[in-house]
Amino acid sequence: MSAPASPRPAGDGAVPPTLSVVVPMFDEAEVLPLFVERVRGVLDGLGEPYEVVAVDDGSRDTTPVLLQAARRTWPQLRVLRLRANAGHQAALSAGLVAARGDWVVTLDADLQDPPEVVPEMLRAARDQDVDVVYGVRTDRSSDSVFKRSTARVYYALMRALGAGGAPDDAGDYRLMSRATVEAVNALPEDHRVLRLVVPALGFPATTVGYVRAERAAGTSKYPLARMLRLTVDSVTGFSAAPLRLATWFGLVGFLVALGLLGYALVAKLGGQTVAGWTSTVVIVAGFSALQLLSLGVMGEYVGRIYATLQRRPSYYVAYDSLAEPADEPLGRPSQRT
Template identity: 45%
Template structure:
């Protein structure tokens, strides 16, 4: 049985040496049947050089370099498509998710589970804002989503070949991989752990990236925001009726200038409703546009450690 370890990297030159050291130690029981795949997502520092050097000292280490930065989820997809194992272990390069947990995850999979995901009990070294928004995000997503995604989980998980092949059949460009694994089903279970501080470098998910990621998650797994427009129409009718009563009452009892209140409230309220509705429709339309173009998800420019080193190639999934 081959065990594949897939790790996307973006400007992680400081963390890669320690990452490789801990991965090699954590997967020592499978040393003869493992492959470690590090995917360089268009880094602008020396990440690729560090990966190439590590491949020289660790025979089972492989490096895959994307031709440009395509984002964490695409880089992870590239590694998953390159993985050859019957079991595939995913984690981030920042070492906030402990690779040493693989032993417990493998034991759970031996009991017949197809997906074993890590569930965060707490988050060390993260701001109150980050913890609060993450808490709200997962619960809001499950309220809106048609597929139930476990709360407080990430892409840190162990999956078998059956579950991975099912996910790789999904061709969408705006990818939310943890949601995709939840959607395909099969037997899944969580393993709880405490998320550590980032060992070095800076987070690759600033606020803007987090908002985009959240929009991809919601629009990829729910059509409920589209239905919100219909509900808003009914709510606006009710509020309009209340505004009419208010305007009439103002003219009778307070002798205000006729029309000012009703006009101001009506314009503000309905403008807001229209802009919100257009924004929701625009998010879905934008994703339809991206899907319709049918562009390849990524290109690779270099490989090290694989059996054959190919020229630049495209992946269509």
């Protein structure tokens, strides 16, 4: 296993944490009290220095207020507030940049991935001398049939495109060494999908199984549109295979055209009338659809290149509680990241 980098300065005079828990949050006011109770109970029992980096991803409810209130009685809680909603993966990336621990866990606030598994992850990493421990969902019966089905399709698609590496049913619940986190932070890509980026690094890894629970409170912040966006980012970020579809479509179209040409010549020589209107419309419509699909796929890649050349940050940090005393009001400092 790669040795962890030397601990970074704590910045507040405290002992640098051994463990950082990064938690992206967006409108999680309903579940936040239960989250604080369960996560603090687990981490206090570790007997090691830790921090919880709560990344408020532009929440519109009382999440910022509740986080600030919790911070007054929970000194290990660190609040990182983004200026606007940047998305789940961007919020995770912001938390990884801010995290100071030798080990970093990424965890969602909805408590579907139980925080009680964190000590087991930490033991597995140390005992097996690995850099990454993936939390693998051994039972997803709490998820809807649609969500389980789309998850299977997603991982099958990623394997088919050569972007596999992570175990099936391993989402964004994982533990990483400092070396892994630094490697992720050093990557230049903006629209990264961490569940594919981390396995692609090839660091030694193991798994820990757990039962996925129902959402403790509130509603899902990952609707179908965001799931589709994640899939598109995953495909275009890790494989050029879709670009080859245009080549294959062109080859198939050329072969079909040759066949139709041969059929037309034979029909003409035989004095037969070639069936015209229906077949022509079907063929033109079919190949037009394939052309548009090919252009759309290429457009996704061109769009990623364009966004990369612009070098616009994926998120903006408005506030980091580490830089302020605990009794200061929320939100004054502004930092571009």
